[in-house]
Amino acid sequence: MLPITLRVKSQFDIVMQITSQRLGRSIDRRVGMVERAGRLEPRTDAPSPGRPSADPVPGTGRNPVPRPVPAKAATIYDVAQAAGVSHQTVSRFLKGFAGIRPETREKVERALDELDYRPNLTARSLKSGRSHRIGALTHELSNVGPSRVAEGASAAARECGYVLDLVSLDARSAGEIERSLDLITQHELAGVLALSSTDEMTRAFETTEFRVPVFIDAESDDAVTGRRSGLAQVGIPALIDHLAELGHRSFLHIAGPPMWRAARNRILAYDRELEARGLHSAGVLPGDWSARSGYEAIAALPRLPEATAIVAANDQTALGAMLALKERGVRIPEDISVVGIDDIPESPYFDPPLTTVHIDFEMQGRASVYRLIAQIEHAESRPVVVPPPRLVVRRSSGPAAHA
Amino acid sequence: MLPITLRVKSQFDIVMQITSQRLGRSIDRRVGMVERAGRLEPRTDAPSPGRPSADPVPGTGRNPVPRPVPAKAATIYDVAQAAGVSHQTVSRFLKGFAGIRPETREKVERALDELDYRPNLTARSLKSGRSHRIGALTHELSNVGPSRVAEGASAAARECGYVLDLVSLDARSAGEIERSLDLITQHELAGVLALSSTDEMTRAFETTEFRVPVFIDAESDDAVTGRRSGLAQVGIPALIDHLAELGHRSFLHIAGPPMWRAARNRILAYDRELEARGLHSAGVLPGDWSARSGYEAIAALPRLPEATAIVAANDQTALGAMLALKERGVRIPEDISVVGIDDIPESPYFDPPLTTVHIDFEMQGRASVYRLIAQIEHAESRPVVVPPPRLVVRRSSGPAAHA
DNA sequence: ACACGCAATGTTATCGGCAACATCCTTGGT
DNA sequence: ACCAAGGATGTTGCCGATAACATTGCGTGT
Numbered sequence: 001m002l003p004i005t006l007r008v009k010s011q012f013d014i015v016m017q018i019t020s021q022r023l024g025r026s027i028d029r030r031v032g033m034v035e036r037a038g039r040l041e042p043r044t045d046a047p048s049p050g051r052p053s054a055d056p057v058p059g060t061g062r063n064p065v066p067r068p069v070p071a072k073a074a075t076i077y078d079v080a081q082a083a084g085v086s087h088q089t090v091s092r093f094l095k096g097f098a099g100i101r102p103e104t105r106e107k108v109e110r111a112l113d114e115l116d117y118r119p120n121l122t123a124r125s126l127k128s129g130r131s132h133r134i135g136a137l138t139h140e141l142s143n144v145g146p147s148r149v150a151e152g153a154s155a156a157a158r159e160c161g162y163v164l165d166l167v168s169l170d171a172r173s174a175g176e177i178e179r180s181l182d183l184i185t186q187h188e189l190a191g192v193l194a195l196s197s198t199d200e201m202t203r204a205f206e207t208t209e210f211r212v213p214v215f216i217d218a219e220s221d222d223a224v225t226g227r228r229s230g231l232a233q234v235g236i237p238a239l240i241d242h243l244a245e246l247g248h249r250s251f252l253h254i255a256g257p258p259m260w261r262a263a264r265n266r267i268l269a270y271d272r273e274l275e276a277r278g279l280h281s282a283g284v285l286p287g288d289w290s291a292r293s294g295y296e297a298i299a300a301l302p303r304l305p306e307a308t309a310i311v312a313a314n315d316q317t318a319l320g321a322m323l324a325l326k327e328r329g330v331r332i333p334e335d336i337s338v339v340g341i342d343d344i345p346e347s348p349y350f351d352p353p354l355t356t357v358h359i360d361f362e363m364q365g366r367a368s369v370y371r372l373i374a375q376i377e378h379a380e381s382r383p384v385v386v387p388p389p390r391l392v393v394r395r396s397s398g399p400a401a402h403a
Numbered sequence: 404m405l406p407i408t409l410r411v412k413s414q415f416d417i418v419m420q421i422t423s424q425r426l427g428r429s430i431d432r433r434v435g436m437v438e439r440a441g442r443l444e445p446r447t448d449a450p451s452p453g454r455p456s457a458d459p460v461p462g463t464g465r466n467p468v469p470r471p472v473p474a475k476a477a478t479i480y481d482v483a484q485a486a487g488v489s490h491q492t493v494s495r496f497l498k499g500f501a502g503i504r505p506e507t508r509e510k511v512e513r514a515l516d517e518l519d520y521r522p523n524l525t526a527r528s529l530k531s532g533r534s535h536r537i538g539a540l541t542h543e544l545s546n547v548g549p550s551r552v553a554e555g556a557s558a559a560a561r562e563c564g565y566v567l568d569l570v571s572l573d574a575r576s577a578g579e580i581e582r583s584l585d586l587i588t589q590h591e592l593a594g595v596l597a598l599s600s601t602d603e604m605t606r607a608f609e610t611t612e613f614r615v616p617v618f619i620d621a622e623s624d625d626a627v628t629g630r631r632s633g634l635a636q637v638g639i640p641a642l643i644d645h646l647a648e649l650g651h652r653s654f655l656h657i658a659g660p661p662m663w664r665a666a667r668n669r670i671l672a673y674d675r676e677l678e679a680r681g682l683h684s685a686g687v688l689p690g691d692w693s694a695r696s697g698y699e700a701i702a703a704l705p706r707l708p709e710a711t712a713i714v715a716a717n718d719q720t721a722l723g724a725m726l727a728l729k730e731r732g733v734r735i736p737e738d739i740s741v742v743g744i745d746d747i748p749e750s751p752y753f754d755p756p757l758t759t760v761h762i763d764f765e766m767q768g769r770a771s772v773y774r775l776i777a778q779i780e781h782a783e784s785r786p787v788v789v790p791p792p793r794l795v796v797r798r799s800s801g802p803a804a805h806a
Numbered sequence: 807a808c809a810c811g812c813a814a815t816g817t818t819a820t821c822g823g824c825a826a827c828a829t830c831c832t833t834g835g836t
Numbered sequence: 837a838c839c840a841a842g843g844a845t846g847t848t849g850c851c852g853a854t855a856a857c858a859t860t861g862c863g864t865g866t
Contacts, residue, residue: 073614075852086816091854099813116612122534122591123852126525127821133590141554142748147544154571163587166569168557184566187536188525211476291752320752345545349694349723351754478822489846494824502843526822530851 074115083111094119125188132162134372135184139171139196143289144344145262145314145361149195149217152365160373162190171196172259177204185210191372193217195365197261213375217368231341232269235357235389239311239339240273242355242391247400248309248337250280254287254297254321256313263289266313266341282307287317294320304328308336308400315340315347315356322350322396333398343392353394360387477518486514497522534591535565537775540583542574542599546692547747548665548717548764552598552620555768563776565593574599575662580607588613594775596620598768600664616778620771634744635672638760638792642714642742643676645758645794650803651712651740653683657690657700657724659716666692669716669744685710690720697723707731711739711803718743718750718759725753725799736801746795756797763790 076094080087085104093100093108100108111117125131134157141147150166157164165184169176177200185192185208194201194216205214243251253270256263267284274281282305287293294317298305310325312318318340322332330336332352340347343358367384374381479497483490488507496503496511503511514520528534537560544550553569560567568587572579580603588595588611597604597619608617646654656673659666670687677684685708690696697720701713713728715721721743725735733739735755743750746761770787777784 077852087853088817088855089815092815095854099815101814104814118589120529120591120852121589122525122529123821124854125821126523126529126823127852127854129821131525141544141550142547144545147550150569151544151571154569158570158572158583158586161586163568163570163590165566166553166557166571167561167566168554168569169561180561182521183561186521186524187566188523291749295752316749319749323752323754323756326754346694346719346722346749349698349719349726351726351729353726480822490823491825491847492845495845498824502845504844507844523822526851527824528851529853530822530824532851 073120074117075120076117079108079111079115079117082115083107129188131188131190133165133187133189134162134191134193134369135165135167135187135189136193136195137167137169137171137177137180137184137201139169139198139201140289141166141168143316145342145359146196148361149365149368152362153193153195153217153369154365155362156366156369157373160369162369162373164193164369165189171198171201172257174200174204177201178208181208191215191376193368193372195368199259199261202261213372215368215372215375217364231357231359231389232265232272235341235359235391236266236269237273238389238391239341239355239357240270240277240279242393243309243311243337243339243397244277244279246309246337246398248279248307249400250282250307250309252282252305252307252310253284254294254310254312254317255284256317257288258286260289263313270311287313289314289316291316291320291323293317294322295324297321298324299327304330305336309397310336310338312338312340314342315344315350315354318347318354318356318396319350322352322354332396335401337397337400339397348394350396352396355394355397356392358390358392360389363387476523477520478523479520482511482514482518482520485518486510528591532591534593536568536590536592537565537594537596537772538568538570538587538590538592539596539598540570540572540574540580540604542572542601542604543692544569544571546719548745548762549599551764552768552771555765556596556598556620556772557768558765559769559772560776563772565772565776567596567772568592574601574604575660577603577607580604581611584611594618594779596771596775598771602662602664605664616775618771618775618778620767634760634762634792635668635675638744638762638794639669639672640676641792641794642744642758642760643673643680643682645796646712646714646740646742646800647680647682649712649740649800651682651710652803653685653710653712655685655708655710655713656687657697657713657715657720658687659720660691661689663692666716673714690716692717692719694719694723694726696720697725698727700724701727702730707733708739712800713739713741715741715743717745718747718753718757721750721757721759721799722753725755725757735799738804740800740803742800751797753799755799758797758800759795761793761795763792766790 076087076090080090083090083104085108089100089104090108090112093105093112121131125133136150136153138146138150141150150164154164154166165187167180167184169180171177181192181204189212191213192205192210192215194205194214197216202216205216240251251270251274253267255267258264258267270284271281273279285297287297294312297317298310298321310318310321312321318338322338325332325336325338332338338354340354340356341359343356347354347356363384363386367386370382370384373379479490479493483493486493486507488511492503492507493511493515496508496515524535528536539553539556541549541553544553553567557567557569568590570583570587572583574580584595584607592615594616595608595613595618597608597617600619605619608619643654654673654677656670658670661667661670673687674684676682688700690700697715700720701708701724713721713724715724721741725741728735728739728741735741741757743757743759744762746759750757750759766787766789770789773785773787776782
């Protein structure tokens, strides 16, 4: 029998619990049994035995119970009083100041524990003028790249004792960037990070006066900085090498939106690498990172491209392009090879699985945060090893079809 | 092409403060941060003297250009002085207090402008005890669902004058949740949001003492609350209806990880709807939302499933399943229909394009934020219309192959 | 024994706003 | 013209922490 009686806590329960200390029944872990490969017995019980009436809205529509205000949080003054010392002693203890007599230390420690003291970072940063918050602007979180970068950044920040304020916005709208920047800089920030670099973003960052360190994350810098291990220096060359070795001589690129540095970077590298090898580019089609744009770029072509290999700006675009090709009767990779960039988790499961360049976005995000924090703390940046982009050969690329 | 000159604003004033404090590194377990001895060389800096341009980290290797130090941010006192009024008058003006003489108003306005005053929210929330920050915990940002929810939430919060503190973590690790919760609640938060609801997450929220409103976002509530417009009530029934109409009688479900409420919800609804129609479930295979798990679920099957329709827990899983099927010589949809849930942007470009249920994640995120803010402000929630899930029929579903 | 010095702790000022209360200056009614 | 009422504005204290300065107490050199 299947115990999938989910007793889902509504927020009401939570509120109650908070206010009254009532111990909620813990959610059962019986659900684990679903795993049992094979059958899941139909459950016979009604969804919510205990709760008859339907809730018209998601996540409970109950009125917020006017919460009796929970006891105020303890301050160092409360702690000091409880311990019979001065607040400054408490403060010293909290900062790990060494010169405190053991007995005093113990009293403080006990009081701290008893009152469940938690520091008020607001007050701290008001006085000290420094906070441990990092503002981060990003765009299109739903794409793998940006979101991975954000995750990495968030994790790195947390590890360093910082909190990342992630603001997701339309990085192409100057106005929105401006507004967001305006909003977040009112909070005491230790630094600001731009995780998506579009022209608008860099422009906004250049024209805004920050009084804290800022950092612009950009994979794309490498075309400009000549960094040796980046996508443009390593990843794309490897990709082109791979295709060239398969005998491809004529290529097509479906680009990302030009306002993105990463997109321009990829175009640049594509061009440069072809040229360096004496290969031919049949053109660069506009795209916007989306599968849709890849599909349409190909579908809109008056006739099939002469190119035998298509380099898409990212995996999604490659996906769209592949579908359009298949619909026109092109076999991949027998007739045309298609490759992407990014290596999103789904690309191994495309049909055919996609040859692409793996990028470690998470590390990239971490690196940015470390950099920024180094600036903030005037310390050396923690050394980060961002693994270089790596060619991943799958089945979407094959020997060039030579007439 | 564009000169990417990163102008990093220097922060001399902050530098000064940091230097003055010299504490051996002391680890405060409560705060979770490490103070490090601040080291400072007055701007003769060549931070990496010996190091040439081999920059190990992406994103500009340039040194922060020491810019002319921007004066400290103006406070209401500065403004007051400049305007020749008292700081309170400035404060009143800022709050839109009506009773201010036009001429006074103008003076203030001018001073405000001149000094480029920007309120210090830290100070504000210190005094008022209320902030406009919402902490949000989420997981797997790189998945479309969570990231869209996060984006919606972030946007909604911003529109309401709040900032969303997005913390991305492993929602399955109780420890990590605990730690994150600990960290973010030290900041003066107006409320806390759980955007991913796993068992660990709800458990953590139940056992933590918040003194602010909390809200757990959960599409999944509807199986339990009987909400009439949710995925389980509308979306999945529509999906099953669609397949039933095509003549399918035997189904297979590839589930999401059972610790996720959304996953359980989908299983429940799948079971319930089949049963209600007298259809047959050939089983529920374990999965974890990923394309890989979809692929493996099918690939590991000793023989092809008897089912003629496969309902995957989400689109990625469906993608993986489709590839595995195709590799086993199954045609989609002629032999077996495959459907997903979520309608990620790529699913129209799968091969074949995926029949799925569209979910408006962004709205869901917005709704959660509105809810929370309503609680925070003890107001009625702004009415949000979350569009009900909607069946999207594409080519991966077709008439059942009847022997 | 006395001053001195440093260690341990206490006291006061401060960060930038907000709120309560105080004060001054208009008005208007008579 | 006078006073009350209220409108406009100024003053003071507080939020919770940190920083600078002040004080106590004890050991030590002479």
